[in-house]
Amino acid sequence: MNGLRSATRVWLACLLLGITLISGKAFCANGTSPKIVRNISYMAQGGDPKLNALDIYTEAGTSNRPVIVFIHGGGWRNGDKVMGAGDKATDFTQEGYVFVSINYRLSPAVTHPVFAQDCAQAVAWVYGHIAGYGGDPKRIFLMGHSAGAHLAALISTDTHYLADVGVPMKALRGCILLDSAAYDMRPGAPNDLIPKVLIRKAFGSDPAVLKSASPLVYVAAGHDIPPFLIFYVATRDTSRQQSETMARALTAAHVPVEVKPAYDKSHRTLNVGLGTDGDIPTEQTLEFLAKYK
Structure with missing residues (x-):
């Protein structure tokens, strides 16, 4: 359909x-095919020329389109913006959006909070420049997979990341999360072995650091937190538990939230299938985007 x-x-x-x-x-x-502008540096100084860069997928002659900023996964240690974009970039561009896929610096070269700071810097670049590529800076959606979902959630809830780079929270129209088990990293939070190992490698074991990196901690009313669409793989209990806990907190803070189990999907195929024909999470994402754009 x-x-x-x-x-x-x-x-x-x-x-x-x-x-x-x-x-x-x-x-x-x-x-020519829809326009792709690659490897735009989003940091005025410092950083890594390869990792502090983004790609823009757009169509010539358009203006004021809502924008999707995608943050790739990879356990905060791997991954990249080109592989992260996949079919999503083509599909969402054809559906009337400007699609931006970003890189960010990775562990072990950097540690928290640099991952989130880099993502916020990328959003700030988009906010300041995307009008020149057909996008509307006042209608930005964040989307992320796995570790990228954690980072999208963190900069959508801990308001200081965007405030520090001059982006108003109201510029965010929504946050779309693809199967993370890291919304609450604190000791005792539900998790399984693989996420625990990845979290420890990237964030260490200091409870104060793990708390500061947990999006759930910052959910509160009156902070202009955008609406959330949270997907979890239906067979993955820890992702389900983390997603449902995050959703309850958002609901208590009067933030609109939808939680969707992804059936017949793995952690990988939920992400790579987004933007393909007949994909149910794609349809659900488009409905969410249409509601809030």
Whole structure:
């Protein structure tokens, strides 16, 4: 159903905008594919030229489109913006969004709070420059997978990250989280062996640090926290427990939240399947985006 709706929408847009469809993909009248601008540095000084960079997926001639900023996973130690984008970049661009995929510095070269600070710096760059690429800086959605979901949740709840770089929380229209078990890192929080090992390697074992890195700690009313869409893999108990606990806290703080179990998905396929035809989480994501854009 999603594929038929998307194909129909793209076909109609092609008629109106002079775009040609070849093998199901959208091409502009001059034969070029949707525009990709790669490796834009988002830090004015310092940082790592490769890791403090982002890619923008957009379409020529557009303006004031809502923006999705995607934060890749990889246990805060691995991963990258190109692999993270996948089919999501093409699909959401065709659905009327500007898609931005970011890198950030990784452990063990850096430690908390640098991961989140880098992501906030990337959002600040988007806020200040995305209008030049067809995006609306007042309509930004954060999306992340695994460790990236943790970071998206952290900078959407701990307001100082965006405040420190001059971005108002109200610029965030929503936060979409793909299967993390790190919303609460404090000792005693539900978790299984793999996340515990990854958390310890990236954040250490100091309870004060683990508390400061836990998005759940910062959920409170009156902080302009955006609406949340939280996915968890249905067969993964710790992700379900963490997601449901996060959702209860958001609800208590009067923040709109939806929690969706992803059936017949693994931690990996939930992410790589997003943006593909017939994918239920994709349809649910598009419904959430439409509601708050």
